[in-house]
Amino acid sequence: MRKRERENPCGICGHYHKYEEGEPCGICGHRMAVVTDKSSSIQVSAFPSEILPEFLYLGSYDNASRAELLKTQGISRVLNTVPACQNLYKNSFTYHCLQDDQDLHFDDAIQFLEQCEKDRARVLVHCMSGKSRSPAIVIAYLMKSKGWKLAQSYQWVKDRRPSVDLNQGVYQKLQEYEQKIFGSLENQPASAMPVFTSPVPAFSFNYPTPTDSVQIPTFNSSGATSVFARPVFGVPPQDFTFGAAAHNQRNTSESDIAMDGS
Known part of the structure; x- marks a missing residue:
């Protein structure tokens, strides 16, 4: 065994073996645990x-x-x-x-x-x-x-x-x-395999729990105003002309100015 290996004993069992490479310990049989499911949060202990x-x-x-x-x-x-x-x-x-x-x-x-x-x-x-x-x-x-x-x-x-x-x-x-x-369980309700969940932490981010009644916002209340019910701007319609009408109006104005100047 090399000196470097002797200076690096296994952190679990304390013996000298290539635990990082998966080699079992010749003294106690310890080997590195292999976890196939990376998503598992359960820690494997020696x-x-x-x-x-x-x-x-x-x-x-x-x-x-x-x-x-x-x-x-x-x-x-x-x-x-x-x-x-x-x-x-x-x-x-x-x-x-x-x-x-x-x-x-x-x-x-x-x-x-x-x-x-x-x-x-x-x-x-x-x-x-x-x-x-x-x-x-x-x-x-x-x-x-x-x-x-x-x-x-x-x-x-x-x-x-x-x-x-x-x-x-x-x-x-x-x-x-x-x-x-404990005797006959005929008078007791049939028990299925229990399901246990992690304890709920003491702190909260104000998320509703399944037992809370969630208030859904109301969008059709009488106090709400429709975008189509807004007041019309008080601008006279003749101030806005479009297309050919606007062109004719502009030519008429220019003719009037030319006559005034002659």
Whole structure:
């Protein structure tokens, strides 16, 4: 390794690798995140999202592959929700892996998370992208352990990890689990997948909001004056002559002047 490369460690993981060229770190596996959608305002972080302070973390397989960063956050246990994802650091972390990649076994995952909470151990829950499968496990845990309804649990997780994007099948599983926990929802209105928007800023530029009644200007009021109703200028019409009449009038005037002078 050249001296220049040794003097320029990675700003994320602190190790020496060509992170700007996309080379993965040989120690912790960190690599530069690639964002394909340039219009996206969601920042990709090397660290998992903290859902419950000093206890529950949510992330992707990329987050789970960075052992050194997980250790800096005090994480010692990992809940892997995707059987296809390898448990990379079995000597450093305690792993629990869900065995079914088609279904979400909430009770199995929650039992592991409750034991982590009892042991006061920080735990990372991850899937491949950290957008649907692992957030569903975390939401189910919040419903079961905190007694929160689905909408409130989803709101809590979404606020702390904006990239969460549950698919319809996963959300339906969560609705069924909510019914299992809180009982029949027959008397409650059917809830669709909630849509969350960014908070409205405190300042305003006086633009009307959708709930404001917009006053449309009235252009046909009785007080308005038409351009065709303006008074006619008091100029005698004979002062303005056009065409042949003007020419004849000019010749007559010249003849009168010549006769007066003769």
